[in-house]
Amino acid sequence: MCGIVATIGPRPSAPLLLEALRQLEYRGYDSAGIATVSPRGLHCLRASGKLVNLSRKLEAATAAGVTGIGHTRWATHGSPEERNAHPQLDQSGQLAVVQNGIIENHRPLREQLEAEGVAFVSDTDTEVIPHLVARQIERLSSHVAPADLLLKAVQSTTDLLKGAYAIAVVWAARPGEVVAARWQAPLLVGLGEGEFFCASDTPAIATVARSAVSLEDGESVRLTPLGVELFDCDGNRIQRTPRRLEGGDQIADKRPYRHFMLKEIHEQGESTQRWLDRYLRGSRVELGLDPGLFEGLHGVEILACGTSRHAAMVGGHLLQQLAGIPTSVHYASEFRYAPPPLRPGILTIGVTQSGETADTLAAMAMEEERRLAADVTELAPRLLGITNRPESSLGRRLPQILDIAAGVEVGVAATKTFMGQLLAFYGLALDLAARRHARSTEEIQGFTDQLKGFPPLLQALIEQHDQCCASLAQDFLHTEDMIYLGRGINYPIALEGALKLKEISYIHAEGYPAGEMKHGPIALLDAKVPVLSIATPGPVFEKVLSNVQEAKARNVPLIGVAPECQDAQLFDVLLPIPVVNELLSPLLTVIPMQLLSYHIAASKGLDVDQPRNLAKSVTVE
Numbered sequence: 001m002c003g004i005v006a007t008i009g010p011r012p013s014a015p016l017l018l019e020a021l022r023q024l025e026y027r028g029y030d031s032a033g034i035a036t037v038s039p040r041g042l043h044c045l046r047a048s049g050k051l052v053n054l055s056r057k058l059e060a061a062t063a064a065g066v067t068g069i070g071h072t073r074w075a076t077h078g079s080p081e082e083r084n085a086h087p088q089l090d091q092s093g094q095l096a097v098v099q100n101g102i103i104e105n106h107r108p109l110r111e112q113l114e115a116e117g118v119a120f121v122s123d124t125d126t127e128v129i130p131h132l133v134a135r136q137i138e139r140l141s142s143h144v145a146p147a148d149l150l151l152k153a154v155q156s157t158t159d160l161l162k163g164a165y166a167i168a169v170v171w172a173a174r175p176g177e178v179v180a181a182r183w184q185a186p187l188l189v190g191l192g193e194g195e196f197f198c199a200s201d202t203p204a205i206a207t208v209a210r211s212a213v214s215l216e217d218g219e220s221v222r223l224t225p226l227g228v229e230l231f232d233c234d235g236n237r238i239q240r241t242p243r244r245l246e247g248g249d250q251i252a253d254k255r256p257y258r259h260f261m262l263k264e265i266h267e268q269g270e271s272t273q274r275w276l277d278r279y280l281r282g283s284r285v286e287l288g289l290d291p292g293l294f295e296g297l298h299g300v301e302i303l304a305c306g307t308s309r310h311a312a313m314v315g316g317h318l319l320q321q322l323a324g325i326p327t328s329v330h331y332a333s334e335f336r337y338a339p340p341p342l343r344p345g346i347l348t349i350g351v352t353q354s355g356e357t358a359d360t361l362a363a364m365a366m367e368e369e370r371r372l373a374a375d376v377t378e379l380a381p382r383l384l385g386i387t388n389r390p391e392s393s394l395g396r397r398l399p400q401i402l403d404i405a406a407g408v409e410v411g412v413a414a415t416k417t418f419m420g421q422l423l424a425f426y427g428l429a430l431d432l433a434a435r436r437h438a439r440s441t442e443e444i445q446g447f448t449d450q451l452k453g454f455p456p457l458l459q460a461l462i463e464q465h466d467q468c469c470a471s472l473a474q475d476f477l478h479t480e481d482m483i484y485l486g487r488g489i490n491y492p493i494a495l496e497g498a499l500k501l502k503e504i505s506y507i508h509a510e511g512y513p514a515g516e517m518k519h520g521p522i523a524l525l526d527a528k529v530p531v532l533s534i535a536t537p538g539p540v541f542e543k544v545l546s547n548v549q550e551a552k553a554r555n556v557p558l559i560g561v562a563p564e565c566q567d568a569q570l571f572d573v574l575l576p577i578p579v580v581n582e583l584l585s586p587l588l589t590v591i592p593m594q595l596l597s598y599h600i601a602a603s604k605g606l607d608v609d610q611p612r613n614l615a616k617s618v619t620v621e
């Protein structure tokens, strides 16, 4: 969460910073700010709310200089008001810092600084940093050359910080310099034509930089108009070969759609085709993973958060039912503090579209560490990451990555990346089913052949439901609570439908396994609580219909996501889906979930792409 940027070069910084922040706004949009440095001093401008507020302020203000830093915030410490926006300054107002992350020891540091006479002006954890850097400058100035003062001061400040952070610092006394550093938060350095950049993520620099270098934990960097110098955690100069940026990382325009979310829903036929082209060879799945991951495999554990966890739950079902592998799915945030006892031959999969979710990264790191610490061959870690960002922290940390290749997703509500994660699990389950001879070659071919028909099927379904859901949404404008039901492989889709509705329309929604209703939640039902039920032909079809009857008897408005058939007359409204093998049905049943949530939120006039209190990439614990 939060996005940081820095620029240095011949061009004025402010417009470059603003454009870079626009590309990072998905990371947080509570407030934004920039600080530029010119020979005349430091100019800092901040505004609460969306970036557009900062941009309006900039029209009427001066932000001179060709060196600058910027920030877009997702509030952690301190409410989203202007005084808590970044950059945060030192007492002289000459040194500015932007930070992404959390400084966990900010309280004792603040108390110490206050005892020394520093007056804090914000409630942020970040504000300790400019004060600490200023102190280090003072301390070092007698024996460090002026040219190295800012660098050394930042490096010795990071030694005092605990937590996860990426920071960038400018100082009025050194107008041609930016110093940045990272610890467990993403930071990359962009190299352009005589100009240099730092950013939390590639889209911020994709149009201006030709190549980029990612910083690792503990590393720092100095940007000057002459170039970039990288330093390791001991302050030694290091070299790293930059990777070329292809420009494809740039965030596209949402036109002709009203919102990125709608555009991304509509892209799912195309992204599915891309996935199939990449990973299917005839009727074989070829994921390109190290076969060693699967040798002597006894089980799989999957760690993920939010929507990624729902995809993981579908994946768990597939791995068990298709490939016969015992699989457990965990909230990464729970797993990292209460992991199950170690078992031999376990493949641990971290699923995160952004590749930056702090809980998932930490849970994967913890699992690796405790397995290595056991120092027993059978318990050795086998780690796999499933992500849309192979260049992310997860991608760089794990040797084995399955790229879902869904393309850039801007809407905070995950849609096409969820589809990509589902496809990754279909690929993995079919690959494992073949390796373990859990299914015959003909059966596996049957699944891959059906999958090949999905892109046009999805496209047609999206077009059809876009219209139905747009008109249906009008009935939900005053809904306060909604229940989603599903069973078996579609239970996670019910959870995903409820999450999508909650996060963008602010309507309270819960997903339940349909058979669980009578054990308590049925007490919630009355005519004001719509129930959406997923009912797909399969072993529990009749059971789901009985559960739906129980809800109908409580007079609730009933929406069905089911095939057109006699039984479907039970529903007040039917969002029809074609009949496919039930194990493949989540790829279809999720479409009406996404579109209904989208149209309800859009009809309520809400900010669909940037819902309140959320951010696309949750880089804090």
Ligand code: AGP
Pocket: 305, 306, 307, 308, 351, 352, 353, 354, 355, 356, 357, 360, 412, 413, 414, 415, 503, 614, 615, 616, 617, 618
């Ligand atoms: C999805 O719509 C949500 N915004 C959220 O639950 C998200 O899935 C979760 O934060 C995990 O993100 P990740 O996939 O980047 O790890």
